[in-house]
Amino acid sequence: MSNRYAVILAAGQGTRMKSKLYKVLHPVCGKPMVQHVVDQVKMLNIQELVTVIGHGAELVKAQLGEESHYALQEEQLGTAHAVMQAQQSLEGKEGVTIVVCGDTPLIKAETMESLFKHHEEVSAKATILTARIDDPTGYGRIIRNENGFVEKIVEHKDATETEREINEINTGTYCFDNAALFEALKKVSNDNVQGEFYLPDVVEILKNQGEVVTAFQTTDLEETLGVNDRVALAEAERIMRSRINEGHMRNGVTIIDPQNTYIESDVVIGQDTIVLPGTILKGKTRIGSDCQIGPNSEIDTCEVGDETVIRQSAAYNSSIGSLVNIGPFAHIRPDSDIHDEVKIGNFVEIKKAVFGKGSKASHLSYIGDAEVGSDVNIGCGSITVNYDGKNKFLTRIEDGVFIGCNSNLVAPVTVGKGAYVAAGSTITKDVPGNALSIARAQQVNKENYVEKLNKKK
Template sequence: MHNRYAVILAAGQGTRMKSKLYKVLHPVCGKPMVQHVVDQVMKLNIQEIVTIIGHGAEMVQAQLGDSSKYALQDQQLGTAHAVNQAQSMLDGKAGVTIVVCGDTPLIKAETMEALFKHHEELNAKATILTARISDPTGYGRIVRNSAGLVEKIVEHKDASEDERKISEINTGTYCFDNLALFEALKNVSNDNVQGEYYLPDVIEILKMQGEVVTAFQTAEFEETLGVNDRVALAEAERIMRIRTNTAHMRNGVTIIDPANTYIETDVEIGQDTVIYPGTMIKGKTVIGSECQIGPNSEIDSCHIGDQTVIRQSVAHNSSIGAQVNIGPFAHIRPESMIHNEVKIGNFVEIKKAIFGKGSKASHLSYIGDAEVGSDVNIGCGSITVNYDGKNKYLTKIEDGVFIGCNSNLVAPVTIGKGAYVAAGSTITKDVPGEALSIARAQQVNKENYVQKLNLKK
């Protein structure tokens, strides 16, 4: 097998996006377009990846990190000029280089691998990734000879009537013999209306030298879609969402309404889990088997155990155990750790808290900056009062505690093991284990008070 290299074109600003965010950083299913491309390239046996950066260079580098080397294109003078910026890193190296655009987030590793193999098997100097579409208007046409090799690429505006009938188009992804590529780039001219150096001109140069130029046709035009505006971005999102949901369903996940379920590409879901409509699952979320998620839930970067139910709720950056029941209308905020068999009910907010096994907060509570032991019952309307206006403090509720309804636990405070807090109490001091704490005014009944009040009117 030849050495393999990759050049990813990510220097353009993307003026048609009409955005402050650089084009290749626009997300598709939660991940920047260029990251999708790099992730797929990294699945191949690539010795070196070079990303061509320009507009938003620092932001692109921050996104991709050390997964790639970088070459700066100060001026955007065309695709050939962009590739040529990698010369100092790749020139003189024997092997095959794939050139792929950073705004093609749908391209698959399997397709690029097939392109490489086709190129290597035919011992070609250049291979064009092509596709067939029903309406090729605006695309460059692939003109083949009787042997099936590429005769030329004809742009739509330059094509004859017969050539415009050709439905095989140039997708803008190529494999090149690396040595031949950088030698040919020296001869690319900018003698055209735009005054730019175009990569397809390398094809013509290699043809004139009598080299073998071939094409490999992908079965799916959709994966070659280049995103240049918000309309194409939405289309890429739709296609990626269908692809992602389909993969989960084939792996044993039930998605009740795939068209109305949004799952990002790094999410993992176990078999026999059911996802209900209106649910968004984002980030690096991992969901176990036999769970029920949704309807209308948002899960972001959480780890969720088996047989857990989350209904109409939000959970972010937290660990949620097995056989947990959350919702409806609960909010699990970041850095929470909910152990197995916990119940978090309607209108309960958990923030940076640990919930021990079997504990319950079933209604209308706020539990923030807290350590809750196992088998604790937190009554309706209870609050950990964690903030004094400047600092936040910890509440500790040990195993087996019962917190009565409408209680305020003013942190820092510890409720000892097995203790009871009477309903309506405001607790400001530690409660010993197995004690009953009552912190409320004594009830006073004033008989006939209403009659006296009415006499005054």
């Protein structure tokens, strides 16, 4: 197998997107389009990857980091001009170069691998990835000879009536003999209406030199979709979401309603987990086996153990153990660490807190900046008062504590192991272990008060 190189075209601004965000950085299923392309290209045993950047260059570099080398196209003068910017990195090297657009997030490594192999098997100088489409209007047509090799690519506006009936189109992805590519690029002219240098002209130059030019047809038209506006972006999202959900289902996950379940590309889910409708799973979320997630839950970048249930709740950047029961309508905010067998009930908010094994806050509580031990019961309406207007303070609740309903724990404060806090208490001092703490005004009953008040009226 020859050396392999890749050039990703990511310099365009994408004016039809009508966005401040550069086109290739628009996300599809949680990941920028250009990142999808890079991730697939990296699976091809590539010796060197060059991303051609222009608009939003620094942002694209920040996204891809050291995964790629970069070439700057300061002025966008066409696709051939863009590839020419990779000359310093690739010219003179022996091997095969794939050129792929950064706005084609659905393209698969398997298809590009097949393109490489076909190119090498027929000893071609150029191979075009093609597809068949029912309505090829606007696309460049592939004109083949009787042996199946490519004679030329004809743009729609230049095609004859007979050529327009051809439905095999140019997808904009190519393989080239690397040395031949950069020699031919020097001969590309911009003698056209737009005054730009077009990469398909390289195909014609090589063909006129008597070189072998061929095409490889993908059977999956959807993966060739180029995203140029928000309509195409939504279509790419739909296709990618369907692909992701199908992958999880084939791996043993039950998704009740795939069309209304939104799972980003880096999410991992264990076998026999059930995902209910309206659920959104984002970022680097990892969910264990035998869980039930949803309906209408949002989980972003969380670790979730086995046999955990999260109903109609939201969780972000946190660790959630096994056999945990969360919701409905709970909110797990970032940096929370919820251990096994915990119950977080309806309208409970947890923020930057450790929640020990077997502890529970069943309803209507706020636990923020806290360390909660194991087997703790936090009663309805209880809160950790963690903020004085300037600083946050820590509340410690040790193992086996019982916090009565409607209690305020004013941090910094510690409630010792096995202690009880009476309902309605506002705790401002540490509570010793095994103590009962009562911090509320003494009840006073004024008999016949209402009768006297009514007489005054």
